[in-house]
Structures are given as C-alpha cells and as structure tokens.
Amino acid sequence: MYNLTVSEDHTYVVGSGQWVVHNTNCIDDLYKMLDENGVELWSDSDAIDYLNWSSAQQGTHVNASTLDETLIAIRPEEAGNVRILLEEWFHTRQQADGRTSTSTSVIYQLEIEAKQNVLDVASEWGLTSNDVSQLQAEITTYQSWLDELNN
Numbered sequence: 001m002y003n004l005t006v007s008e009d010h011t012y013v014v015g016s017g018q019w020v021v022h023n024t025n026c027i028d029d030l031y032k033m034l035d036e037n038g039v040e041l042w043s044d045s046d047a048i049d050y051l052n053w054s055s056a057q058q059g060t061h062v063n064a065s066t067l068d069e070t071l072i073a074i075r076p077e078e079a080g081n082v083r084i085l086l087e088e089w090f091h092t093r094q095q096a097d098g099r100t101s102t103s104t105s106v107i108y109q110l111e112i113e114a115k116q117n118v119l120d121v122a123s124e125w126g127l128t129s130n131d132v133s134q135l136q137a138e139i140t141t142y143q144s145w146l147d148e149l150n151n
Contacts, residue, residue: 026082026126030089038070039092041085047073066091083118083131090114108146115139 034041050073055062064074064084072088079085091114094100101107115135122132 027080027085030082030085030125034072034085034089037092039089040071041079042067042071042073043076043079048075051075064088066095069093069096082125083127083135086118086121086125086127087114087135090117105146105149108142108149112139112142112146115142 031041051062051065054065063078063081064072064087066072066088069092072085072092074084074088091110094110094114099110101110115138118127119132119135119139122135
C-alpha cells in the first residue's frame with residue numbers, strides 16, 4: 001500500500017489497470033478556492049441558530065445556506081462535506097451574477113442548476129457514487145416540485 005500526495009489533481013489514474021484514485025486534498029483545495037474568491041464559511045452558534053430557524057421555516061433539515069455571494073452558513077459537522085460546499089459555492093456564483101429571487105419557481109430552478117453544476121464536476125472533485133445518487137434524487141425532487149407549480 002502506498003500513500004501519495006498529488007499537488008494539482010483531485011483524481012488521477014494509476015497502474016496498468018488504470019485505476020481512478022481520489023486525492024484526499026479536495027477539501028483543502030475547496031477551502032482555498034472559497035478563500036481566494038472572498039467567500040467566508042460561517043459555522044458558529046449563530047450559524048446553527050440561523051440554519052435551525054431556516055429548517056423550521058422550510059419544514060426540512062437545512063445543512064447549509066448561501067446568504068450572499070460572500071457568505072455560506074454551514075453546520076460544523078458538514079463543513080468538510082465537499083458535495084455540500086460545492087453546491088453552496090455554485091449558489092454564491094449565482095448570487096454574484098445577480099440571479100436571486102423570492103419566487104419559489106426560480107428558487108427551485110436555481111437549486112436544480114447548482115446541483116447539476118456539482119454533478120458536472122463530480123469526478124473532478126472525487127465525489128462518491130452515493131453523493132452522485134443523492135444529487136440526482138434531489139434534482140428529481142426539485143423538478144417534480146417545479147412541475148407541480150407549473151401545472
């Protein structure tokens with residue numbers, strides 16, 4: 001067994017069997033990307049209070065929420081979850097582009113888009129098949145909610 005560190009790539013191919021290997025530095029690279037783009041992670045007791053309030057308002061458990069283009073509230077136990085942080089990263093980009101709304105329909109569309117963006121880079125960031133399945137299920141759920149709104 002070997003322990004390797006690869007400075008650039010999140011996933012890479014090794015050996016004659018061409019095995020795809022995941023680089024464990026993804027979370028560090030993601031934190032660096034957020035920092036370089038001026039995005040702060042908020043995971044203190046105030047963030048937890050906000051996420052609990054948001055969960056109560058939405059009637060579902062909220063792990064993270066993008067508050068604006070520079071601030072993500074995230075539960076401390078999820079602060080190392082690449083899938084969740086990537087999705088919130090894409091939400092910060094939506095907000096930076098001025099794509100925000102109070103319209104339920106638009107919110108669902110933005111959720112679907114952010115989740116699809118994560119799927120598009122899933123292998124690059126070493127997401128697991130469970131992460132991919134969960135994202136696909138969430139997209140299906142949001143799409144069905146969107147379809148119900150439009151009927």
